[in-house]
Amino acid sequence: MHVLxxxxxxxxxxxxxxxxxxxxxxxxKPVDKVTAQDIFPASPPANAPxxxxxxxxxxxxxxxxxxxxxxxxxxxxxxxxxxSGEAEADFDKGYRINLDGTRYLFEAIRHAGDGYxxxxxxxxxxxxxxxxxxxxxxxxxFTTPLTSYGxxxxxxxxxxxxxxxxxxxDGVGIRLPTICVRPGTPNxxxxxxxxxxxxxxxxxxxxxxxxxxxxxxxxxSPRSAVGFLVHAATMxxxxxxxxxxxxxxxxxxxxxxxxxxxxxVAGENVVKRIRRxxxxxxxxxxxxxxxxxxxxxxxxxxxxxEANFEEIIRVHIEDExxxxxxx
Amino acid sequence: MHVLxxxxxxxxxxxxxxxxxxxxxxxxKPVDKVTAQDIFPASPPANAPxxxxxxxxxxxxxxxxxxxxxxxxxxxxxxxxxxSGEAEADFDKGYRINLDGTRYLFEAIRHAGDGYxxxxxxxxxxxxxxxxxxxxxxxxxFTTPLTSYGxxxxxxxxxxxxxxxxxxxDGVGIRLPTICVRPGTPNxxxxxxxxxxxxxxxxxxxxxxxxxxxxxxxxxSPRSAVGFLVHAATMxxxxxxxxxxxxxxxxxxxxxxxxxxxxxVAGENVVKRIRRxxxxxxxxxxxxxxxxxxxxxxxxxxxxxEANFEEIIRVHIEDExxxxxxx
Numbered sequence: 071m072h073v074l075x076x077x078x079x080x081x082x083x084x085x086x087x088x089x090x091x092x093x094x095x096x097x098x099k100p101v102d103k104v105t106a107q108d109i110f111p112a113s114p115p116a117n118a119p120x121x122x123x124x125x126x127x128x129x130x131x132x133x134x135x136x137x138x139x140x141x142x143x144x145x146x147x148x149x150x151x152x153x154s155g156e157a158e159a160d161f162d163k164g165y166r167i168n169l170d171g172t173r174y175l176f177e178a179i180r181h182a183g184d185g186y187x188x189x190x191x192x193x194x195x196x197x198x199x200x201x202x203x204x205x206x207x208x209x210x211x212f213t214t215p216l217t218s219y220g221x222x223x224x225x226x227x228x229x230x231x232x233x234x235x236x237x238x239x240d241g242v243g244i245r246l247p248t249i250c251v252r253p254g255t256p257n258x259x260x261x262x263x264x265x266x267x268x269x270x271x272x273x274x275x276x277x278x279x280x281x282x283x284x285x286x287x288x289x290x291s292p293r294s295a296v297g298f299l300v301h302a303a304t305m306x307x308x309x310x311x312x313x314x315x316x317x318x319x320x321x322x323x324x325x326x327x328x329x330x331x332x333x334x335v336a337g338e339n340v341v342k343r344i345r346r347x348x349x350x351x352x353x354x355x356x357x358x359x360x361x362x363x364x365x366x367x368x369x370x371x372x373x374x375x376e377a378n379f380e381e382i383i384r385v386h387i388e389d390e391x392x393x394x395x396x397x
Numbered sequence: 398m399h400v401l402x403x404x405x406x407x408x409x410x411x412x413x414x415x416x417x418x419x420x421x422x423x424x425x426k427p428v429d430k431v432t433a434q435d436i437f438p439a440s441p442p443a444n445a446p447x448x449x450x451x452x453x454x455x456x457x458x459x460x461x462x463x464x465x466x467x468x469x470x471x472x473x474x475x476x477x478x479x480x481s482g483e484a485e486a487d488f489d490k491g492y493r494i495n496l497d498g499t500r501y502l503f504e505a506i507r508h509a510g511d512g513y514x515x516x517x518x519x520x521x522x523x524x525x526x527x528x529x530x531x532x533x534x535x536x537x538x539f540t541t542p543l544t545s546y547g548x549x550x551x552x553x554x555x556x557x558x559x560x561x562x563x564x565x566x567d568g569v570g571i572r573l574p575t576i577c578v579r580p581g582t583p584n585x586x587x588x589x590x591x592x593x594x595x596x597x598x599x600x601x602x603x604x605x606x607x608x609x610x611x612x613x614x615x616x617x618s619p620r621s622a623v624g625f626l627v628h629a630a631t632m633x634x635x636x637x638x639x640x641x642x643x644x645x646x647x648x649x650x651x652x653x654x655x656x657x658x659x660x661x662v663a664g665e666n667v668v669k670r671i672r673r674x675x676x677x678x679x680x681x682x683x684x685x686x687x688x689x690x691x692x693x694x695x696x697x698x699x700x701x702x703e704a705n706f707e708e709i710i711r712v713h714i715e716d717e718x719x720x721x722x723x724x
Contacts, residue, residue, distance in 0.1 A: 161507075180488075200639065200640075209539075210538060210539050211539060212537050212538060212540065214558065214639065214640045215555070216562065221558070221559040225552050228542070228552055228555075231541065231542075232545055236545070312527065312543060313527075
């Protein structure tokens with residue numbers, strides 16, 4: 071099968087393609103070609119057993135989506151998006167990429183006109199929810215985003231459901247938890263510290279905790295995120311029905327529990343590398359974020375995440391640090 | 398003040414403009430001009446105390462929205478839409494009018510660039526909900542439309558909230574119940590019978606009831622619909638917060654209760670003009686519709702509807718039949 075990954079040069083896209091290279095198949099079908107589209111070139115995965123192609127293009131330019139689906143990939147994983155902060159800072163860009171780009175893709179598929187009906191996996195976000203929340207957000211809770219990014223994702227979900235209902239493609243929308251531990255270097259995302267306080271200390275570096283350790287949040291590992299994509303790509307969608315946007319499972323814990331778990335896994339010396347320094351701006355942003363979910367539907371449909379924060383740390387040490395850390 | 402009504406030639410638009418002509422003011426401000434835009438010309442209301450202008454245009458054509466707001470109306474009531482059946486039959490037309498048209502309007506306001514920040518009242522629909530429902534749908538229930546029309550309205554609500562949150566305009570979204578008793582002649586809308594079985598018998602005509610009399614539905618009179626618009630146009634939006642799409646109050650009853658109330662108000666002879674003849678197609682469509690709501694937020698914010706079906710019938714007799722009916 072031919073797999074098209076939009077946003078294929080990003081962290082999750084890259085890890086998904088690496089997993090395809092290891093698994094060599096998807097849902098029992100051999101993967102013979104992977105196309106990674108992004109605004110910058112994607113590197114090929116190591117030991118790819120399939121033809122790998124990288125395309126640089128801007129999905130929000132009319133005509134680009136048609137080119138991307140010209141070879142009729144059986145699976146399209148749509149990860150391409152302007153992130154939350156940028157969509158808030160640049161209103162036009164956010165709507166152009168996150169809304170128009172998605173709509174161009176869906177329209178290109180609808181207009182293929184040759185019976186083409188791919189599986190489309192659309193990555194959404196818990197940013198579709200806006201405070202005030204219930205302590206544990208249920209599957210039937212309404213989406214009232216408080217960012218333009220969340221609005222664009224909620225609209226993408228609605229379009230995904232309508233285009234699937236009308237039979238234009240077979241869509242699955244997955245709302246990702248905050249991905250923790252995010253590999254790489256600290257970035258300016260307001261949510262960055264959830265990963266920084268684990269990743270940097272394990273790497274012998276200091277990390278700043280800018281909020282109270284009583285802040286509670288919803289996490290899943292990069293490995294789980296890739297697992298969600300694989301499951302969404304291969305599951306029987308007859309079981310989903312018309313409500314195709316699913317809150318993914320995850321693990322809810324406080325920052326204090328993250329730190330306690332780091333102490334248990336890596337010791338006091340590592341934990342000492344966390345410096346507490348409240349940043350009122352980040353503190354305020356984080357206060358508006360969801361803390362916990364009851365992801366019943368996704369769990370019943372076979373999506374799986376870590377059951378505790380220790381697993382999340384161990385996945386990071388295994389997948390990113392070759393099993394070792396700086397004690 | 399200058400009021401722009403998009404879809405001003407339709408039933409609700411016409412009645413809203415007639416009410417402005419009677420009240421002469423809105424929220425204490427004298428109305429000095431009303432512009433009714435639609436795809437066909439709107440008639441002027443009787444005894445209009447304001448300048449009345451009718452414009453025929455297609456809001457979904459680029460550039461039309463800019464023309465409509467060129468004179469900077471303080472209030473825009475957006476009723477223009479392709480209805481449910483048509484949006485389902487013609488996918489492109491539904492998205493063009495209901496989604497693109499709405500977005501063109503919002504974008505035109507955003508780009509005005511002279512501090513223009515009108516009140517925008519957007520009429521949405523209970524079609525944003527899709528079965529299965531709770532028996533009584535709460536304000537926090539999620540929107541999972543099962544029609545393209547409902548999808549387009551749900552997207553319009555999301556855009557309304559985001560543009561309002563960003564300060565581009567001051568929006569209020571109102572989800573109308575089924576309007577009953579709808580004046581005029583029977584039409585092909587699947588929901589038409591809820592009105593037909595009251596209006597036609599009161600007019601000495603036979604009406605067909607195509608579903609079981611155990612069907613329960615959610616109603617408000619045309620007079621209430623106009624009241625919702627007036628309240629949405631004049632209320633203090635500080636009290637709404639960022640969740641600007643509100644399910645309007647209404648009255649939930651079975652068709653059996655509608656008929657019993659007609660008997661009480663108009664007598665057995667009138668009720669005898671209802672012929673029961675199940676239409677399996679309509680029966681199936683109606684089974685997917687919401688039956689009852691708990692419109693707590695809208696009620697707390699001052700929106701009012703009828704408290705029983707007798708009021709709904711009496712409003713029809715007063716407003717449409719000059720107080721008389723064919724006994």
